[in-house]
């Protein structure tokens with residue numbers, strides 16, 4: 233039961249007719265400093281919180297999903313406050329009906345309300361609700377926090393345990409081994425550097441795995457490694473979902489990634505993807521399709537970043553004020569948010585990483601590998617790879633990929 237004046241001082245249900253298959257509950261959650269949507273699915277009873285741009289648009293309200301709804305219609309639809317949306321969802325779910333506490337009730341009771349999760353390790357109901365996350369680097373940490381905010385029970389493992397430990401204060405259970413993390417979890421997520429790291433972590437997880445668990449592989453691993461990982465999943469009877477993400481540190485922290493998913497559409501992943509992403513883009517039915525899509529988007533981001541760094545280095549070399557370059561492109565047809573973010577990083581010499589030089593160089597290798605298989609020339613990705621390699625060799629490997637800028641100079645400016 234959601235207490236009046238608790239973490240959710242006001243939440244109201246919109247009729248399903250407005251929503252399509254998922255029911256939506258608009259939540260005013262000032263503690264987070266923005267509106268969130270709670271999505272509850274009548275078919276599974278699963279509920280999740282997700283960020284949503286709920287904004288007025290000329291008398292209409294756009295919720296971030298589907299068409300804008302005229303504001304008066306939304307107000308009318310939101311008339312009756314629901315007392316306990318978890319119980320409400322359970323009442324509609326024949327599988328859960330009769331169970332003492334539905335998924336949603338537990339989420340409200342222990343997670344959504346307090347921002348904390350028990351992360352209990354038993355099987356039974358925990359098999360449905362506990363998420364195991366392997367990897368709490370830049371992306372994994374942000375995703376973990378959003379999983380916790382959504383009220384999901386979360387066990388995390390990271391090779392360097394200290395990096396995962398801050399998550400304990402927010403409700404995650406930090407464990408010492410991948411096997412401990414995955415034992416009894418309904419959902420396993422991997423968010424590690426590359427295919428080799430994922431393969432190692434999952435091999436170490438094997439004693440805790442059981443057939444039927446769903447594994448969403450969210451790291452960028454490339455097509456060859458993806459095939460090997462899918463083979464590992466088959467051997468262990470796991471439901472394998474290829475689910476790399478688009479978006480960097482800030483979207484990971486804001487829960488506004490774009491999840492690129494292919495493979496089975498397993499309902500256990502819906503609250504998970506809803507927690508970490510603004511949207512899930514289905515790339516295809518077979519695992520591998522999402523990874524191929526990811527290579528195209530990350531290739532675009534990396535080459536764009538390399539181009540920004542090169543232009544700024546050239547400006548400096550030609551004794552052009554880089555600020556003039558910024559003025560020339562800002563607001564015109566060549567402008568875009570990525571240009572602004574990476575240009576700012578270079579001009580302010582702030583290379584705190586959203587995506588590291590090392591990570592971007594790794595991805596250029598994956599792009600080249602996939603392109604070679606497909607017979608496509610990727611000159612720009614290869615040129616970006618060379619710049620990233622030189623920047624890494626000059627000591628910038630752990631800085632943001634905007635530091636590829638330094639590759640423009642024999643000696644650092």
Ligand SMILES: NC(=O)c1ccc[n+]([C@@H]2O[C@H](COP(=O)([O-])OP(=O)(O)OC[C@H]3O[C@@H](n4cnc5c(N)ncnc54)[C@H](OP(=O)(O)O)[C@@H]3O)[C@@H](O)[C@H]2O)c1
Nearest residue numbers: 367368369370371391392424425429451452479480586587
């Ligand atoms: N950052 C982005 O903008 C972005 C965006 C989309 C996708 N991605 C992808 O998301 C994945 C994670 O990226 P990130 O930026 O979060 O990287 P990161 O901050 O460097 O984190 C990498 C993670 O992998 C772990 N790791 C590396 N090698 C390992 C090994 N051999 N065994 C076990 N664990 C290992 C690291 O553990 P330690 O802490 O012990 O080093 C850390 O948890 C990558 O595949 C990346 O390409 C990144």
